[in-house]
Amino acid sequence: MLSGVKSLVMGGREVWPLVEGGKGVSATNHASAGAWALAGGVGTVSAVNADSYDSDGRIIPQIYRAATRRDRHEELIAYAIEGGVQQVQRAYDIAASELKRGIGAININVLWEMGGAQRVLHGVLERTKGLVNGVTCGAGMPYKLSDIAAQYGVHYYPIISSARAFRALWKRAYSKAAEWLGAVVYEDPWLAGGHNGLSNAEDPRQPQDPYPRVAELRATMRELGVPESVPIVMAGGVWRLDEWSNWLDNPELGQVVFQFGTRPLLTQESPIPDAWKQRLFDLNKGDILLHKFSPTGFYSSAIRNPFLRSLEARSERQIAFSTAATGDHQFALDVGVGSKRYFVTRDDLNRARAWHGEGFTEALKTPDNTLVFVTPAERTTIRKDQADCMGCLSHCGFSAWADNEGNSTGRLADPRSFCIQKTLQEIAHGGDPDQNLAFAGHAAYRFASDPFYSNRFVPTVKQLVDRILTGA
Numbered sequence: 001m002l003s004g005v006k007s008l009v010m011g012g013r014e015v016w017p018l019v020e021g022g023k024g025v026s027a028t029n030h031a032s033a034g035a036w037a038l039a040g041g042v043g044t045v046s047a048v049n050a051d052s053y054d055s056d057g058r059i060i061p062q063i064y065r066a067a068t069r070r071d072r073h074e075e076l077i078a079y080a081i082e083g084g085v086q087q088v089q090r091a092y093d094i095a096a097s098e099l100k101r102g103i104g105a106i107n108i109n110v111l112w113e114m115g116g117a118q119r120v121l122h123g124v125l126e127r128t129k130g131l132v133n134g135v136t137c138g139a140g141m142p143y144k145l146s147d148i149a150a151q152y153g154v155h156y157y158p159i160i161s162s163a164r165a166f167r168a169l170w171k172r173a174y175s176k177a178a179e180w181l182g183a184v185v186y187e188d189p190w191l192a193g194g195h196n197g198l199s200n201a202e203d204p205r206q207p208q209d210p211y212p213r214v215a216e217l218r219a220t221m222r223e224l225g226v227p228e229s230v231p232i233v234m235a236g237g238v239w240r241l242d243e244w245s246n247w248l249d250n251p252e253l254g255q256v257v258f259q260f261g262t263r264p265l266l267t268q269e270s271p272i273p274d275a276w277k278q279r280l281f282d283l284n285k286g287d288i289l290l291h292k293f294s295p296t297g298f299y300s301s302a303i304r305n306p307f308l309r310s311l312e313a314r315s316e317r318q319i320a321f322s323t324a325a326t327g328d329h330q331f332a333l334d335v336g337v338g339s340k341r342y343f344v345t346r347d348d349l350n351r352a353r354a355w356h357g358e359g360f361t362e363a364l365k366t367p368d369n370t371l372v373f374v375t376p377a378e379r380t381t382i383r384k385d386q387a388d389c390m391g392c393l394s395h396c397g398f399s400a401w402a403d404n405e406g407n408s409t410g411r412l413a414d415p416r417s418f419c420i421q422k423t424l425q426e427i428a429h430g431g432d433p434d435q436n437l438a439f440a441g442h443a444a445y446r447f448a449s450d451p452f453y454s455n456r457f458v459p460t461v462k463q464l465v466d467r468i469l470t471g472a
Contacts (some may be wrong), residue, residue, distance in 0.1 A: 002241050002471030004248030007040070008255060010231055011134045011155040011182035013105040018468060019233055020044045021261025022109025022136055024194060024439055025421070026051050026428035030087045031269040034094025035461035037104035042257075044136060045091050047108040047124055049076065049392065049421065050083030062425065064390050070407055073391035077116040081123030084108065088124065092131040105133040107157065111195070112140035113296055115391040115403055118148065125152040134182045139195050139298060140394075143169060146177035155182030157233065161189045161197030162213065163220040170224050183257060184221065185233040186214050190290065192236030193261050193441035195298040204290050204299060210234065211247075218254050228254055235259035239443045239450075242471035260468065262441035266453070268460045276433040279303070281456050283445040290442075295398035295417040303438040307423070315416050317355050317373040318366070319348035336363030336373055364415040367397075372415055385419040392421040 007014055020036040022028050022044035029051065033043030051059045062079045064072040091106050098104045108124060110117055117137075125132060129152065137145050138159025149156035158174070160166045166184055174181060189196040190207035198204055214232055221230065231254070238244065238258045247256050265272055266280050289304035293311045302308060321342040322329040329343040335356035344352065352363070352373065360373035364382070374382065389399035395409055396402070398417035402409045420437065427436035447453050452467055459467070 017257040019259040025424035029271045030090035034091035035269040037095035039465040042105045045087045047084035050087045052083040080120045084124035088128040107134040109136045112142040143173045150177040159185040163217040183231045188236030194439045195300040198299045231255040231257045233257045279433045285445045288442045305434045367412040
């Protein structure tokens with residue numbers, strides 16, 4: 001075992017300083033979380049539209065039959081609660097022998113900006129009392145997380161990307177339920193997979209060293225009176241613990257725990273399909289893209305596969321327009337818009353005509369007074385996906401759904417984005433990993449060179465945990 005690595009008490013449980021990152025729609029489930037907890041770590045069930053099962057143990061497809069978005073949203077919440085409950089129960093059963101001894105833990109992960117997040121949390125926690133140790137939550141500012149956790153007697157693990165964010169959460173809400181704060185998760189916005197917490201003041205092209213940011217977080221926690229026993233969980237870019245040896249037993253940082261999001265994708269218990277697992281072996285450095293195509297409005301990191309490349313190309317086929325001839329916009333657009341009158345620059349008119357000649361014959365308006373050019377087939381898919389929206393997010397840029405009285409963001413639906421629920425469900429249940437969004441951290445290219453994975457070896461969770469504890 002690597003020197004400096006030792007078990008600790010977190011959330012009232014004795015655990016190794018290893019947390020399984022909770023990943024999106026069905027990318028962590030009962031099998032992976034239960035195995036991680038059984039190995040003495042913190043297993044994390046994704047409670048984001050989790051799968052539920054019929055009496056024969058088969059996954060129940062999440063099919064939406066209601067005619068309206070509001071009613072489909074209710075179907076989504078029902079699926080989410082039932083799936084979350086079943087996943088927690090199954091995970092607990094796998095690790096029960098250790099959990100009953102006070103070793104290991106089962107957490108659930110939710111996105112604060114997912115549709116109906118608070119209702120889903122209440123629904124899952126109400127039916128899993130005594131099984132869930134804590135709730136990990138990010139993607140937004142989850143002020144009410146502490147209140148909900150305290151109501152059910154579980155710990156809460158807020159995901160933040162700066163000391164400033166934690167200070168705001170503590171002062172507004174968390175100080176009132178301080179005893180239930182299990183840990184603070186620092187998720188590096190440049191290195192972590194999935195949605196990231198880059199602020200407007202931070203440059204996505206200029207990564208910052210996480211050490212001073214985490215040191216600032218610990219200093220802020222001390223200033224606010226947070227006990228030293230509350231660890232900081234380092235998430236994003238963690239591959240080998242020996243690369244973080246200066247973080248262990250470090251008085252400036254205090255207790256540090258490490259979250260692994262990408263490496264657990266490639267285990268025998270990982271629920272992602274084999275085609276996705278095999279794709280991970282073939283990544284090169286730079287194959288992960290930090291992008292802003294997500295309908296959440298957040299930056300996120302995923303494999304730069306044909307799916308993401310098509311979104312990049314779509315946005316490149318974009319021109320600004322005016323509804324009246326003004327300034328440089330003196331030329332009437334004569335392709336892609338039918339009888340509608342839009343005025344563009346001479347250069348953009350020529351570009352639009354060239355795209356039209358290549359088959360991108362449909363121009364779609366964006367909320368930013370631009371037009372993007374797509375094929376007729378793309379237009380049909382975009383419009384259908386927007387119409388089929390079931391409100392999986394609290395605010396969706398792609399469909400303009402919002403979880404408010406009018407169920408609208410008040411902005412035009414954005415054809416430069418995509419239906420995130422559709423693609424994450426597809427890739428998690430056998431869809432082509434090149435034609436769907438495939439979240440991954442920026443260290444995912446290391447599967448190809450790490451000797452542990454030689455000859456495309458896929459370990460069990462126990463084998464992976466044992467390997468990590470050696471430092472490798």
